[in-house]
Amino acid sequence: MTLEPENLGRSRSDLAEALRDQRRRSGRTQTWLARRCNMSQTKVSNIESGKLTPQLLDVELILRALGAQGPRAVEIMALVRTANTEWHDHWRSRRRGLDKKQNELARLEAISTEFRFFLLSMVTGLLATPEYVRASIADVPGDQSKTFAKKLERQQVLYDTSKSFTFVLTEQAVRWSLLPPAGMAMQLDRLVSVSRLPNVRIGVIPLGGYMPEKSLNTFTVYDRRLVTVETGTGSLMLYDHRDVTAYLGDFMAYERRAVVGDDCRELLSEWSSLFTRQRE
Missing domain, CATH: 1.10.260.40 (lambda repressor-like DNA-binding domains)
Known part of the structure:
Protein backbone atom coordinates (compact mmCIF):
# COMPACT_ATOMS: atom_id res chain seq x y z
CA MET A 1 0.00 0.00 0.00
CA ASN A 84 -3.27 4.76 11.98
CA THR A 85 -0.45 6.72 10.33
CA GLU A 86 0.36 10.41 10.75
CA TRP A 87 2.76 12.49 8.65
CA HIS A 88 4.59 15.51 10.09
CA ASP A 89 6.56 17.35 7.41
CA HIS A 90 9.60 19.45 8.28
CA TRP A 91 8.40 22.53 6.41
CA ARG A 92 5.16 22.72 8.37
CA SER A 93 7.07 22.24 11.63
CA ARG A 94 9.43 25.07 10.72
CA ARG A 95 6.55 27.39 9.86
CA ARG A 96 4.90 26.68 13.20
CA GLY A 97 8.21 26.99 15.04
CA LEU A 98 10.39 24.05 16.02
CA ASP A 99 9.81 24.84 19.69
CA LYS A 100 6.20 23.65 19.18
CA LYS A 101 7.56 20.32 17.97
CA GLN A 102 9.67 20.11 21.13
CA ASN A 103 6.53 20.64 23.22
CA GLU A 104 4.81 17.78 21.39
CA LEU A 105 7.77 15.49 22.03
CA ALA A 106 7.83 16.48 25.70
CA ARG A 107 4.15 15.57 26.05
CA LEU A 108 4.79 12.23 24.37
CA GLU A 109 7.71 11.56 26.70
CA ALA A 110 5.57 12.46 29.71
CA ILE A 111 2.98 9.76 28.97
CA SER A 112 5.48 7.04 27.94
CA THR A 113 7.61 4.85 30.19
CA GLU A 114 9.74 2.70 27.88
CA PHE A 115 11.77 4.24 25.06
CA ARG A 116 13.85 2.61 22.34
CA PHE A 117 15.89 4.85 20.03
CA PHE A 118 17.68 3.59 16.95
CA LEU A 119 20.00 6.36 15.76
CA LEU A 120 21.39 5.83 12.29
CA SER A 121 23.20 9.06 11.46
CA MET A 122 23.21 11.53 14.38
CA VAL A 123 23.02 11.75 18.15
CA THR A 124 19.52 12.56 19.41
CA GLY A 125 18.86 15.75 21.35
CA LEU A 126 18.29 13.86 24.61
CA LEU A 127 21.95 12.78 24.55
CA ALA A 128 23.48 15.92 23.05
CA THR A 129 25.73 18.55 24.56
CA PRO A 130 24.56 22.18 24.23
CA GLU A 131 27.12 22.71 21.45
CA TYR A 132 25.84 19.68 19.54
CA VAL A 133 22.24 20.85 19.95
CA ARG A 134 23.12 24.26 18.51
CA ALA A 135 24.90 22.67 15.57
CA SER A 136 21.98 20.33 14.87
CA ILE A 137 19.57 23.24 14.30
CA ALA A 138 22.06 25.68 12.77
CA ASP A 139 20.62 25.27 9.27
CA VAL A 140 17.13 26.32 10.38
CA PRO A 141 16.49 30.00 9.55
CA GLY A 142 15.29 32.44 12.18
CA ASP A 143 15.70 32.67 15.94
CA GLN A 144 16.13 29.17 17.35
CA SER A 145 16.69 30.17 20.98
CA LYS A 146 13.35 28.71 22.12
CA THR A 147 14.00 25.44 20.31
CA PHE A 148 17.49 25.26 21.82
CA ALA A 149 16.13 25.82 25.33
CA LYS A 150 13.32 23.28 24.89
CA LYS A 151 15.73 20.61 23.63
CA LEU A 152 17.93 21.02 26.70
CA GLU A 153 14.90 21.10 29.00
CA ARG A 154 13.66 17.79 27.58
CA GLN A 155 16.88 16.08 28.71
CA GLN A 156 15.57 16.12 32.29
CA VAL A 157 13.32 13.17 31.42
CA LEU A 158 16.42 10.95 31.46
CA TYR A 159 16.64 11.41 35.23
CA ASP A 160 13.12 10.09 35.82
CA THR A 161 13.86 6.59 37.13
CA SER A 162 10.27 5.49 36.51
CA LYS A 163 11.16 5.51 32.80
CA SER A 164 13.66 3.35 30.91
CA PHE A 165 15.68 4.33 27.85
CA THR A 166 17.61 2.21 25.38
CA PHE A 167 19.66 3.99 22.73
CA VAL A 168 21.30 2.05 19.92
CA LEU A 169 23.61 4.18 17.78
CA THR A 170 25.67 3.29 14.75
CA GLU A 171 29.34 4.22 14.78
CA GLN A 172 28.51 6.67 12.02
CA ALA A 173 25.98 8.46 14.28
CA VAL A 174 28.50 8.69 17.12
CA ARG A 175 31.46 9.88 15.07
CA TRP A 176 29.77 12.12 12.49
CA SER A 177 31.73 15.36 12.92
CA LEU A 178 28.94 17.87 13.40
CA LEU A 179 31.36 19.84 15.59
CA PRO A 180 35.08 20.58 15.57
CA PRO A 181 37.24 17.89 17.27
CA ALA A 182 37.08 19.44 20.75
CA GLY A 183 33.30 19.61 20.64
CA MET A 184 33.03 16.03 19.37
CA ALA A 185 35.29 14.81 22.19
CA MET A 186 32.92 16.46 24.69
CA GLN A 187 29.92 14.89 22.97
CA LEU A 188 31.37 11.40 23.24
CA ASP A 189 32.26 12.04 26.89
CA ARG A 190 28.62 12.95 27.50
CA LEU A 191 27.49 9.63 26.01
CA VAL A 192 29.80 7.87 28.45
CA SER A 193 28.38 9.89 31.35
CA VAL A 194 24.72 9.34 30.44
CA SER A 195 25.31 5.61 29.94
CA ARG A 196 25.98 5.34 33.68
CA LEU A 197 22.45 6.41 34.61
CA PRO A 198 20.62 3.38 36.09
CA ASN A 199 17.65 3.62 33.72
CA VAL A 200 19.65 4.32 30.55
CA ARG A 201 21.25 1.72 28.29
CA ILE A 202 23.46 2.86 25.41
CA GLY A 203 24.81 0.56 22.73
CA VAL A 204 26.97 1.27 19.69
CA ILE A 205 27.15 -0.81 16.50
CA PRO A 206 30.74 -0.64 15.19
CA LEU A 207 31.25 -0.43 11.44
CA GLY A 208 33.45 -3.49 11.40
CA GLY A 209 32.03 -6.99 11.65
CA TYR A 210 29.06 -8.89 10.28
CA MET A 211 25.83 -6.88 10.04
CA PRO A 212 23.16 -8.63 7.92
CA GLU A 213 20.30 -6.34 9.00
CA LYS A 214 19.72 -3.33 6.75
CA SER A 215 19.12 -0.10 8.67
CA LEU A 216 17.18 2.45 6.61
CA ASN A 217 15.89 5.10 9.03
CA THR A 218 16.26 6.58 12.46
CA PHE A 219 13.26 5.58 14.56
CA THR A 220 11.89 5.62 18.12
CA VAL A 221 9.52 3.14 19.74
CA TYR A 222 7.38 4.53 22.57
CA ASP A 223 6.27 1.74 24.87
CA ARG A 224 4.65 -0.78 22.51
CA ARG A 225 2.06 1.52 21.01
CA LEU A 226 3.76 4.06 18.75
CA VAL A 227 6.73 4.33 16.39
CA THR A 228 8.12 7.56 14.94
CA VAL A 229 10.23 7.15 11.81
CA GLU A 230 12.45 9.98 10.58
CA THR A 231 12.85 10.65 6.87
CA GLY A 232 14.62 13.36 4.93
CA THR A 233 11.51 15.54 4.70
CA GLY A 234 9.48 14.68 7.79
CA SER A 235 8.45 11.96 10.20
CA LEU A 236 5.86 9.20 10.20
CA MET A 237 3.92 8.30 13.34
CA LEU A 238 2.78 4.69 13.16
CA TYR A 239 0.12 3.34 15.54
CA ASP A 240 -0.79 0.11 13.76
CA HIS A 241 0.29 -2.79 16.00
CA ARG A 242 1.82 -4.59 13.00
CA ASP A 243 4.08 -1.62 12.33
CA VAL A 244 5.03 -1.29 15.99
CA THR A 245 5.80 -5.02 16.21
CA ALA A 246 7.90 -4.88 13.05
CA TYR A 247 10.01 -1.99 14.34
CA LEU A 248 10.39 -3.64 17.73
CA GLY A 249 11.79 -6.67 15.94
CA ASP A 250 14.20 -4.49 13.97
CA PHE A 251 15.31 -2.74 17.14
CA MET A 252 16.02 -5.98 18.97
CA ALA A 253 18.06 -7.21 15.99
CA TYR A 254 20.18 -4.04 16.05
CA GLU A 255 20.53 -4.19 19.83
CA ARG A 256 21.95 -7.70 19.61
CA ARG A 257 24.73 -6.35 17.34
CA ALA A 258 25.57 -3.44 19.66
CA VAL A 259 28.46 -3.11 22.09
CA VAL A 260 27.05 -2.15 25.51
CA GLY A 261 28.13 -1.52 29.10
CA ASP A 262 31.80 -1.12 29.94
CA ASP A 263 32.84 -2.27 26.45
CA CYS A 264 30.72 0.50 24.93
CA ARG A 265 32.16 3.12 27.30
CA GLU A 266 35.68 1.97 26.47
CA LEU A 267 34.95 2.31 22.74
CA LEU A 268 33.42 5.77 23.19
CA SER A 269 36.38 6.92 25.28
CA GLU A 270 38.78 5.66 22.62
CA TRP A 271 36.97 7.66 19.92
CA SER A 272 36.88 10.69 22.21
CA SER A 273 40.66 10.45 22.59
CA LEU A 274 41.04 10.36 18.81
CA PHE A 275 39.11 13.62 18.53
CA THR A 276 41.18 15.12 21.35
CA ARG A 277 44.41 14.28 19.53
CA GLN A 278 43.05 15.88 16.34
CA ARG A 279 42.89 19.30 18.03
CA GLU A 280 46.44 19.14 19.33
Whole structure:
Protein backbone atom coordinates (compact mmCIF):
# COMPACT_ATOMS: atom_id res chain seq x y z
CA MET A 1 0.00 0.00 0.00
CA THR A 2 1.29 3.45 -0.92
CA LEU A 3 0.85 6.16 1.71
CA GLU A 4 0.14 9.61 0.33
CA PRO A 5 0.86 12.16 3.11
CA GLU A 6 -1.90 14.52 2.02
CA ASN A 7 -4.47 11.70 2.34
CA LEU A 8 -3.58 10.55 5.85
CA GLY A 9 -5.95 12.90 7.67
CA ARG A 10 -8.84 12.31 5.28
CA SER A 11 -8.57 8.52 5.67
CA ARG A 12 -9.97 8.72 9.21
CA SER A 13 -13.26 10.19 8.06
CA ASP A 14 -13.32 7.83 5.07
CA LEU A 15 -12.86 4.87 7.40
CA ALA A 16 -15.63 6.03 9.73
CA GLU A 17 -18.00 6.45 6.79
CA ALA A 18 -17.07 3.07 5.29
CA LEU A 19 -17.67 1.21 8.55
CA ARG A 20 -20.94 2.99 9.19
CA ASP A 21 -22.09 2.22 5.65
CA GLN A 22 -21.06 -1.45 5.97
CA ARG A 23 -23.06 -1.87 9.18
CA ARG A 24 -26.15 -0.27 7.68
CA ARG A 25 -25.91 -2.42 4.55
CA SER A 26 -25.83 -5.44 6.82
CA GLY A 27 -29.01 -4.28 8.57
CA ARG A 28 -27.40 -4.29 12.01
CA THR A 29 -27.59 -1.78 14.86
CA GLN A 30 -24.69 -0.34 16.79
CA THR A 31 -25.90 -2.19 19.89
CA TRP A 32 -25.89 -5.53 18.06
CA LEU A 33 -22.43 -4.89 16.62
CA ALA A 34 -21.02 -3.81 19.97
CA ARG A 35 -22.29 -7.01 21.59
CA ARG A 36 -20.86 -9.24 18.84
CA CYS A 37 -17.45 -7.53 19.01
CA ASN A 38 -17.31 -7.30 22.81
CA MET A 39 -17.16 -3.51 22.62
CA SER A 40 -19.22 -0.81 24.24
CA GLN A 41 -21.91 0.84 22.11
CA THR A 42 -20.18 4.15 22.83
CA LYS A 43 -16.97 2.86 21.27
CA VAL A 44 -18.78 1.72 18.13
CA SER A 45 -20.52 5.09 17.91
CA ASN A 46 -17.23 6.97 18.31
CA ILE A 47 -15.60 4.85 15.60
CA GLU A 48 -18.46 5.48 13.18
CA SER A 49 -18.46 9.22 13.89
CA GLY A 50 -14.70 9.53 13.43
CA LYS A 51 -14.09 10.59 17.03
CA LEU A 52 -12.02 7.45 17.66
CA THR A 53 -9.52 5.88 15.27
CA PRO A 54 -9.91 2.10 15.61
CA GLN A 55 -7.00 -0.28 15.73
CA LEU A 56 -6.53 -2.98 13.13
CA LEU A 57 -7.96 -5.66 15.43
CA ASP A 58 -11.09 -3.59 16.08
CA VAL A 59 -11.83 -3.35 12.36
CA GLU A 60 -11.09 -7.04 11.78
CA LEU A 61 -13.66 -7.91 14.47
CA ILE A 62 -16.24 -5.53 12.99
CA LEU A 63 -15.84 -6.84 9.44
CA ARG A 64 -16.01 -10.46 10.61
CA ALA A 65 -19.16 -9.75 12.61
CA LEU A 66 -20.78 -8.07 9.61
CA GLY A 67 -19.69 -10.82 7.23
CA ALA A 68 -17.85 -8.34 5.01
CA GLN A 69 -15.60 -9.97 2.41
CA GLY A 70 -14.07 -9.31 -0.99
CA PRO A 71 -12.78 -6.02 -2.42
CA ARG A 72 -14.78 -3.84 -0.01
CA ALA A 73 -13.24 -5.54 3.03
CA VAL A 74 -9.77 -5.16 1.50
CA GLU A 75 -10.44 -1.47 0.89
CA ILE A 76 -11.56 -0.92 4.47
CA MET A 77 -8.49 -2.70 5.85
CA ALA A 78 -6.30 -0.44 3.73
CA LEU A 79 -8.12 2.58 5.17
CA VAL A 80 -7.52 1.51 8.77
CA ARG A 81 -3.80 1.07 8.10
CA THR A 82 -3.62 4.59 6.67
CA ALA A 83 -5.80 6.03 9.44
CA ASN A 84 -3.27 4.76 11.98
CA THR A 85 -0.45 6.72 10.33
CA GLU A 86 0.36 10.41 10.75
CA TRP A 87 2.76 12.49 8.65
CA HIS A 88 4.59 15.51 10.09
CA ASP A 89 6.56 17.35 7.41
CA HIS A 90 9.60 19.45 8.28
CA TRP A 91 8.40 22.53 6.41
CA ARG A 92 5.16 22.72 8.37
CA SER A 93 7.07 22.24 11.63
CA ARG A 94 9.43 25.07 10.72
CA ARG A 95 6.55 27.39 9.86
CA ARG A 96 4.90 26.68 13.20
CA GLY A 97 8.21 26.99 15.04
CA LEU A 98 10.39 24.05 16.02
CA ASP A 99 9.81 24.84 19.69
CA LYS A 100 6.20 23.65 19.18
CA LYS A 101 7.56 20.32 17.97
CA GLN A 102 9.67 20.11 21.13
CA ASN A 103 6.53 20.64 23.22
CA GLU A 104 4.81 17.78 21.39
CA LEU A 105 7.77 15.49 22.03
CA ALA A 106 7.83 16.48 25.70
CA ARG A 107 4.15 15.57 26.05
CA LEU A 108 4.79 12.23 24.37
CA GLU A 109 7.71 11.56 26.70
CA ALA A 110 5.57 12.46 29.71
CA ILE A 111 2.98 9.76 28.97
CA SER A 112 5.48 7.04 27.94
CA THR A 113 7.61 4.85 30.19
CA GLU A 114 9.74 2.70 27.88
CA PHE A 115 11.77 4.24 25.06
CA ARG A 116 13.85 2.61 22.34
CA PHE A 117 15.89 4.85 20.03
CA PHE A 118 17.68 3.59 16.95
CA LEU A 119 20.00 6.36 15.76
CA LEU A 120 21.39 5.83 12.29
CA SER A 121 23.20 9.06 11.46
CA MET A 122 23.21 11.53 14.38
CA VAL A 123 23.02 11.75 18.15
CA THR A 124 19.52 12.56 19.41
CA GLY A 125 18.86 15.75 21.35
CA LEU A 126 18.29 13.86 24.61
CA LEU A 127 21.95 12.78 24.55
CA ALA A 128 23.48 15.92 23.05
CA THR A 129 25.73 18.55 24.56
CA PRO A 130 24.56 22.18 24.23
CA GLU A 131 27.12 22.71 21.45
CA TYR A 132 25.84 19.68 19.54
CA VAL A 133 22.24 20.85 19.95
CA ARG A 134 23.12 24.26 18.51
CA ALA A 135 24.90 22.67 15.57
CA SER A 136 21.98 20.33 14.87
CA ILE A 137 19.57 23.24 14.30
CA ALA A 138 22.06 25.68 12.77
CA ASP A 139 20.62 25.27 9.27
CA VAL A 140 17.13 26.32 10.38
CA PRO A 141 16.49 30.00 9.55
CA GLY A 142 15.29 32.44 12.18
CA ASP A 143 15.70 32.67 15.94
CA GLN A 144 16.13 29.17 17.35
CA SER A 145 16.69 30.17 20.98
CA LYS A 146 13.35 28.71 22.12
CA THR A 147 14.00 25.44 20.31
CA PHE A 148 17.49 25.26 21.82
CA ALA A 149 16.13 25.82 25.33
CA LYS A 150 13.32 23.28 24.89
CA LYS A 151 15.73 20.61 23.63
CA LEU A 152 17.93 21.02 26.70
CA GLU A 153 14.90 21.10 29.00
CA ARG A 154 13.66 17.79 27.58
CA GLN A 155 16.88 16.08 28.71
CA GLN A 156 15.57 16.12 32.29
CA VAL A 157 13.32 13.17 31.42
CA LEU A 158 16.42 10.95 31.46
CA TYR A 159 16.64 11.41 35.23
CA ASP A 160 13.12 10.09 35.82
CA THR A 161 13.86 6.59 37.13
CA SER A 162 10.27 5.49 36.51
CA LYS A 163 11.16 5.51 32.80
CA SER A 164 13.66 3.35 30.91
CA PHE A 165 15.68 4.33 27.85
CA THR A 166 17.61 2.21 25.38
CA PHE A 167 19.66 3.99 22.73
CA VAL A 168 21.30 2.05 19.92
CA LEU A 169 23.61 4.18 17.78
CA THR A 170 25.67 3.29 14.75
CA GLU A 171 29.34 4.22 14.78
CA GLN A 172 28.51 6.67 12.02
CA ALA A 173 25.98 8.46 14.28
CA VAL A 174 28.50 8.69 17.12
CA ARG A 175 31.46 9.88 15.07
CA TRP A 176 29.77 12.12 12.49
CA SER A 177 31.73 15.36 12.92
CA LEU A 178 28.94 17.87 13.40
CA LEU A 179 31.36 19.84 15.59
CA PRO A 180 35.08 20.58 15.57
CA PRO A 181 37.24 17.89 17.27
CA ALA A 182 37.08 19.44 20.75
CA GLY A 183 33.30 19.61 20.64
CA MET A 184 33.03 16.03 19.37
CA ALA A 185 35.29 14.81 22.19
CA MET A 186 32.92 16.46 24.69
CA GLN A 187 29.92 14.89 22.97
CA LEU A 188 31.37 11.40 23.24
CA ASP A 189 32.26 12.04 26.89
CA ARG A 190 28.62 12.95 27.50
CA LEU A 191 27.49 9.63 26.01
CA VAL A 192 29.80 7.87 28.45
CA SER A 193 28.38 9.89 31.35
CA VAL A 194 24.72 9.34 30.44
CA SER A 195 25.31 5.61 29.94
CA ARG A 196 25.98 5.34 33.68
CA LEU A 197 22.45 6.41 34.61
CA PRO A 198 20.62 3.38 36.09
CA ASN A 199 17.65 3.62 33.72
CA VAL A 200 19.65 4.32 30.55
CA ARG A 201 21.25 1.72 28.29
CA ILE A 202 23.46 2.86 25.41
CA GLY A 203 24.81 0.56 22.73
CA VAL A 204 26.97 1.27 19.69
CA ILE A 205 27.15 -0.81 16.50
CA PRO A 206 30.74 -0.64 15.19
CA LEU A 207 31.25 -0.43 11.44
CA GLY A 208 33.45 -3.49 11.40
CA GLY A 209 32.03 -6.99 11.65
CA TYR A 210 29.06 -8.89 10.28
CA MET A 211 25.83 -6.88 10.04
CA PRO A 212 23.16 -8.63 7.92
CA GLU A 213 20.30 -6.34 9.00
CA LYS A 214 19.72 -3.33 6.75
CA SER A 215 19.12 -0.10 8.67
CA LEU A 216 17.18 2.45 6.61
CA ASN A 217 15.89 5.10 9.03
CA THR A 218 16.26 6.58 12.46
CA PHE A 219 13.26 5.58 14.56
CA THR A 220 11.89 5.62 18.12
CA VAL A 221 9.52 3.14 19.74
CA TYR A 222 7.38 4.53 22.57
CA ASP A 223 6.27 1.74 24.87
CA ARG A 224 4.65 -0.78 22.51
CA ARG A 225 2.06 1.52 21.01
CA LEU A 226 3.76 4.06 18.75
CA VAL A 227 6.73 4.33 16.39
CA THR A 228 8.12 7.56 14.94
CA VAL A 229 10.23 7.15 11.81
CA GLU A 230 12.45 9.98 10.58
CA THR A 231 12.85 10.65 6.87
CA GLY A 232 14.62 13.36 4.93
CA THR A 233 11.51 15.54 4.70
CA GLY A 234 9.48 14.68 7.79
CA SER A 235 8.45 11.96 10.20
CA LEU A 236 5.86 9.20 10.20
CA MET A 237 3.92 8.30 13.34
CA LEU A 238 2.78 4.69 13.16
CA TYR A 239 0.12 3.34 15.54
CA ASP A 240 -0.79 0.11 13.76
CA HIS A 241 0.29 -2.79 16.00
CA ARG A 242 1.82 -4.59 13.00
CA ASP A 243 4.08 -1.62 12.33
CA VAL A 244 5.03 -1.29 15.99
CA THR A 245 5.80 -5.02 16.21
CA ALA A 246 7.90 -4.88 13.05
CA TYR A 247 10.01 -1.99 14.34
CA LEU A 248 10.39 -3.64 17.73
CA GLY A 249 11.79 -6.67 15.94
CA ASP A 250 14.20 -4.49 13.97
CA PHE A 251 15.31 -2.74 17.14
CA MET A 252 16.02 -5.98 18.97
CA ALA A 253 18.06 -7.21 15.99
CA TYR A 254 20.18 -4.04 16.05
CA GLU A 255 20.53 -4.19 19.83
CA ARG A 256 21.95 -7.70 19.61
CA ARG A 257 24.73 -6.35 17.34
CA ALA A 258 25.57 -3.44 19.66
CA VAL A 259 28.46 -3.11 22.09
CA VAL A 260 27.05 -2.15 25.51
CA GLY A 261 28.13 -1.52 29.10
CA ASP A 262 31.80 -1.12 29.94
CA ASP A 263 32.84 -2.27 26.45
CA CYS A 264 30.72 0.50 24.93
CA ARG A 265 32.16 3.12 27.30
CA GLU A 266 35.68 1.97 26.47
CA LEU A 267 34.95 2.31 22.74
CA LEU A 268 33.42 5.77 23.19
CA SER A 269 36.38 6.92 25.28
CA GLU A 270 38.78 5.66 22.62
CA TRP A 271 36.97 7.66 19.92
CA SER A 272 36.88 10.69 22.21
CA SER A 273 40.66 10.45 22.59
CA LEU A 274 41.04 10.36 18.81
CA PHE A 275 39.11 13.62 18.53
CA THR A 276 41.18 15.12 21.35
CA ARG A 277 44.41 14.28 19.53
CA GLN A 278 43.05 15.88 16.34
CA ARG A 279 42.89 19.30 18.03
CA GLU A 280 46.44 19.14 19.33
